Amino acid sequence: MSVKLLYFAWVRERVGKPDEVVEPPSNVRTIHDLIAWLAGRGEEYAHAFENPKVIRAAIDRSHVRPDAVFAGAREIAFFPPMTGG
Amino acid sequence: MRTIRLQREDFDPGTEQARLVRGRTDIGAVVCFTGICRGDGISAMTLEHYPEMAESEIARHVEEAEQRWPLLGVTVIHRFGRLVPGDNIVLVITASSHRGDAFAAAEFLMDYLKTRAPFWKNEEHGDRTAWVEAKETDDIAAERWKRNREAAE
Numbered sequence: 001m002s003v004k005l006l007y008f009a010w011v012r013e014r015v016g017k018p019d020e021v022v023e024p025p026s027n028v029r030t031i032h033d034l035i036a037w038l039a040g041r042g043e044e045y046a047h048a049f050e051n052p053k054v055i056r057a058a059i060d061r062s063h064v065r066p067d068a069v070f071a072g073a074r075e076i077a078f079f080p081p082m083t084g085g
Numbered sequence: 086m087r088t089i090r091l092q093r094e095d096f097d098p099g100t101e102q103a104r105l106v107r108g109r110t111d112i113g114a115v116v117c118f119t120g121i122c123r124g125d126g127i128s129a130m131t132l133e134h135y136p137e138m139a140e141s142e143i144a145r146h147v148e149e150a151e152q153r154w155p156l157l158g159v160t161v162i163h164r165f166g167r168l169v170p171g172d173n174i175v176l177v178i179t180a181s182s183h184r185g186d187a188f189a190a191a192e193f194l195m196d197y198l199k200t201r202a203p204f205w206k207n208e209e210h211g212d213r214t215a216w217v218e219a220k221e222t223d224d225i226a227a228e229r230w231k232r233n234r235e236a237a238e
Contacts, residue, residue: 009133009205010216061138063201077135077203081219084132084139084163084204085120085175085195 001026003070005038007048008079011055014048031057032066034076049078056081086158087151089143091136093166096176105158105178112157114184116191118177124170127208130217132165132174135203139163146197150179153193154186161194163204193230200227 002023007015028037032052039049049055056063058077059070070076086105090096102117122130147159158180168174175198179190198204206217 006135008135008203009207012133058135058138058203061135061141063142077138079135079203080205080216082200082203083206083217083219084134084202085199085223 001071003073004075006075006077008077010080011048011078014044016044029069029071030066031059031064031068031070031076034070035066035078038078054080087147088160088162089140089147090162091134091139091143092162092164095164095173096162098173098176098178101160101162101176102178105160105180109157109180111182112180113182114187115178115180116184116187118175118191118195119173120175120195122168122170122172122174127170127210129167129169129209131167131207131209133205133207134163134165138203142202143198146194146201150190150194154179154181154190156181156186156190159190159194161198163198163202165204196223196227196230199223 002021004019004021006019012018024034024037028034035049035052035055038045056079058064059068059073060075098117098119102115106112106115143161147161150156156179160178162176164174177191177194179187181187200223208215208217
């Protein structure tokens with residue numbers, strides 16, 4: 001199953017691109033799994049996802065926790081804690 | 086009346102407030118909050134955002150504010166792009182019959198925008214840039230609305 005990933009702020013800078021389409025293996029089910037899988041894709045990903053605790057995620061534009069299952073998602077975003085307002 | 090806008094351009098709080106109350110005689114209180122870019126050691130900041138999610142998330146929280154307080158109007162405008170000290174960043178206007186509801190709803194919306202709206206500030210210090218780190222005090226401020234809601238249920 002392919003899914004579009006979006007990266008923002010320093011996650012985007014470290015990964016080196018704003019978005020991409022990936023096809024994670026079927027045993028990658030949760031956001032937590034996906035972060036671990038992404039971290040193994042190369043140096044830039046390892047750097048971006050070195051501290052999973054500070055990474056926030058959204059599935060189809062809604063905030064989710066790391067244990068959220070993303071089956072059927074169209075768009076998953078990863079970003080640092082927000083600093084708007 | 087509900088207005089939500091994400092824009093690069095500046096806004097005028099007076100114009101936005103006048104737009105919200107024009108022709109209304111049921112409104113007895115308007116709170117108009119403007120967040121401004123401070124110049125403490127920075128030459129500029131750039132606000133990055135996740136446009137589609139920012140719009141839907143802000144709308145969802147405006148709806149929640151409307152459910153929690155008897156509001157007669159809400160305006161939220163959040164800027165993105167590069168801003169310099171003195172520039173407006175964010176505008177929250179809440180209108181109600183009485184001031185308590187307008188104050189509470191404006192504070193709720195601002196606390197939410199700080200911690201849950203997908204915006205990120207990148208500050209320019211001379212020729213160096215740095216992402217602003219989230220403040221724990223902002224999380225605590227946002228958290229108290231959750232506690233209040235749970236206590237009310």
